[in-house]
Amino acid sequence: MILKRFLQGLSERVGLKERLEGYTISAVFHIVLLFVLATITVSAGSDTFGFHLRSKGAEVRLAFREENISDAQLEDLIEEPDVKPLPVERLKMRRMELPELASFSSPRPSSERLAKINTRFSPASNLGDLSTQFGSFIIGLRKSGLDIALVIDATASMQHVIDDIKGKALSLVGNIQELVPVARVGVVAFRDRGEEFVVKWTDLSFHATKIETFIRNLEADGGGDYEEGVRQGLEAAMDELSWRKRSKRVIIIVGSSPPHKEDIPALEALAKEFRDTNGVISAIDVTQRMHEEYERDFHIHRYGKPPDEYTPLPAFYLDVRKNFRLIADNGGGELASLGTDAQLTEQILFFAFGSKWQKEVARYSSSK
Helix, strand or coil, X not given: CHHXXXXXXXXXXXXHHHHHHHHHXXXXXXHHHHHHHHCEXXXXXXXXXXXXXXXXXXXXXXXXXXXXXXXXXXXXXXXXXXXXXXXCCCCCCCCCCCCCCHHHCCCXXXXXXXXXXXXXXXXXXXXCCCCXXXXXXXXXXXXXXXXXXXXXXXXXXXXXXXXXXXXXXXXXXXXXXXXXXXXXEEEEEECCCCXXXXXXXXXXXXXXXXXXXXXXXXXXXCCCCCCECHHHHHHHHHHHCCCCCCCEEEXXXXXXXXXXXHHHHHHHHHHHHHHCCCEEEEEEECHHHHHHHHHHHHHHHHHCCCCCCCCCCCHHHHHXXXXXXXXXXXXXXXXXXXXXXXXXXXXXXXXXXXXXXXXXXXXXXXXX
């Protein structure tokens, strides 16, 4: 018992001694650390960083080396973002409000007329005299629909062209609907900034009388400068007309003046945008016709007879052809340059269906 108590007391004294030694070492370490911190100064330069001990000669300095990174290495460090093309910003023009015309409404057809209409709206009806490929093409249009917009330059130089369309508007729409009864036609007329109007239009419609009335009331005027608002006309056709989602969409530009140069990139983008929505843009350049009409009238007035031959087309007229071709190429369509011997409404009819079917369309329309 006595021995046990002796050993227990000895153990307690040894543990106390060890704890005291630990406390002493810790206290000494912290005192030294405080002393060192009290004697350090820090310095920094444009290209170095270091610290000094206040005791003489005690100094440590770190230097940083500046490395040059090449442009190629820098590009590798930068992640290239996925950039999508922005839509073409539209030129918002004052909308031309048109009066309601009584002739826009159509009278109720007779029972016989209704019977004929019902037969015509059958996709495969009345196609027995068409070739197999063209017949299949027309059946497809009768199912999906066909929407056609004429975009017409309405400046003063276009009066003869507009008069031509005026006299044949009803037959033009009739020939289109003879093949595709569910076809609709609309018209956009454009001039330029500063004119009585920039654009005005009549929406896509089944009614030929609506189209005929709009064109009949359209007078060519203005256009003092050479370039005209082709962009505004195309924008109005794309944005303001009520295109059907599933229909084949066709825009046909008819004009004699080029667009403004600053509008050409936007016109290319607009044409591609329309092509991507099941659309086609074609263009009819009538500068050759206007040039020949002018020379013919001049010779008749001066010499009493038409010229034996016409002079080459002036260079400034070639700008129209160049820019119209650019629009047609980007819009997936075609370009036609018409002289006095060409029929404008026939060319419109061919472009409505595509020149691929020109012979079939001509044969079918001439037989009616």
